[in-house]
Amino acid sequence: MNVRKSSALRRGRLKKELAGIEFLIPFIIGFVFLFAKPMIVSLVYTFHHLAFSNDGMALEWVGMKNYIQLINDVSFLKQIYSQLASFFWQIPLKIVFSMLVALLMKDKFPGRLFFRCVMFLPVIFASETVMGLLNRQTGGATLATESNLFFVVNESAGGFMQELMAAFGMSDSLMGTINSYINNIFQLAWTSGIQIVLFIVGLSAVPTDLYEVCTMEGATAWETFWKITFPLLSPTILLCTIYSIISTIMRNNSIIESISDNMQQKIEYACVQTWVYSAAVVLLVAVVYKLISKKTVYLD
DSSP: OHHHHHHHHHHHHHHHHHHHHHHHHHHHHHIIIIIHHHHHHHHHHTTEEEEEETTEEEEEEOTTHHHHHHHTOHHHHHHHHHHHHHHHHHHHHHHHHHHHHHHHHHSOOTTHHHHHHHHHHHHHHTSHHHHHHHHHHTTSOTTSSHHHHHHHHHHHHHHHHHHHHHHTTOOHHHHHHHHHHHHHHHHHHHHOHHHHHHHHHHHHTSOHHHHHHHHHHTOOHHHHIIIIIHHHTHHHHHHHHHHHHHHHHHSOOHHHHHHHHHHHHOHHHHHHHHHHHHHHHHHHHHHHHHHHHTTOOOOO
């Protein structure tokens, strides 16, 4: 009987592994046909100097010269350090906020579907398709950018709160402090739609039998959260953390702007910046994954 049970477990694990490989097949095909060649070419460019003429482009081998130039570029290295350092407070704050919102929207209450849609709307408005339509409708005006859309919403709400606080006679310093927290809340809500959805899915996957046992044993809601909900949400926390890091990197920032500017002037140096920046991000993701995966709990 034990032999049959162990063989059945092995077959179940094999099916899960094959299912995972099936999900990876589209990525592998896309990577091989769309990304592999540009990545190899950009890596080759980092060791060359590109010269353009009427006859085309010529490559001149320079070895590690471009990398040495990057090491001497203090401003770019400071930009990388500043962004990576900001992750240590931005990402945990976003994860905690997303988890709290998901916990509030987990149970059934009147208007739950409406509030879930509201929290996901920024993800739709920030998509490239919607931004392109807004840009077309406004004739290329600066309104059709994610930062400006956030600024319009945040400016209205923040201005209303500032007027309300001023009516109660609050000091300017206190209003400035409260307004900064309001700004962070709007920014978190704007960029946490996917994470909230993932946490809601993770919460729905927790077996209800465990909560029933906790109720029968007289456990408080606080104890139930830390003993049941939080450990079983650890895979979702890992997923949301990695996604938050990647999504933050993909948004427009000073590093990407610097690389884009150099791409128009000095392609080989922009390639060096891209590879160094990518290596720093991969290293950060690997460290975060290693640390969180040690405490991750999976249900068999």
